[in-house]
Amino acid sequence: MHPDGERILFTEEEIRARVAEMGREISRDYAGRELLVVGILKGAMIFLADLVRSITVPAFFDFIAVSSYGTSTKSSGAVRILKDLDRGIEGRHVLIVEDIVDTGLTLNYLVDNLTARGPASLKVCTLLDKPSRRQKPVEIHYNGFTIPDEFVVGYGLDYNECYRNLPYIMVLSPRVFGGGR
């Protein structure tokens, strides 16, 4: 394990198996339809890349980048779109793909924002759910793993842009971010 980690939460093998299972479930649910996968940059990119390879219906991608004002381990509440989708989503079956739902502020905002654009359907898929810190409700249709209130990195998730390329998900040692949450 990386020396900044406290413990591994999900191994590469566990993630691979669960992501493949999610892809099969999504493929069944969207049978006969075309899917527009909307990835939230940058955290969801590794998850999305693996997930779509287990999806068997025609899948198109677009990406959106958002920032929540605040420090790196705390969301402040306000959400701002840094990079919007390249194209309209009217009439499309949209699946938002996120790395982790924490306070829910990001997805609560994005679901409202994208719903206003008139998609045929809109669902949410997240690799991780940390329900203990929820401030705003988010309906999650596909969830990889539910996790306790700990700061995790790896498999796309970062702390100050570090650790995204780790193939597993680990709990970051509190000494790395000062433990002050």
Ligand code: XMP
């Ligand atoms: P909200 O609070 O809006 O936040 O649901 C979602 C975003 O917050 C980041 N986040 C984390 N990033 N480890 C991370 O690397 C974590 O444990 C964690 N919790 C929240 C993440 O960017 C996510 O998209």
Ligand code: MG
């Ligand atoms: Mg993120």
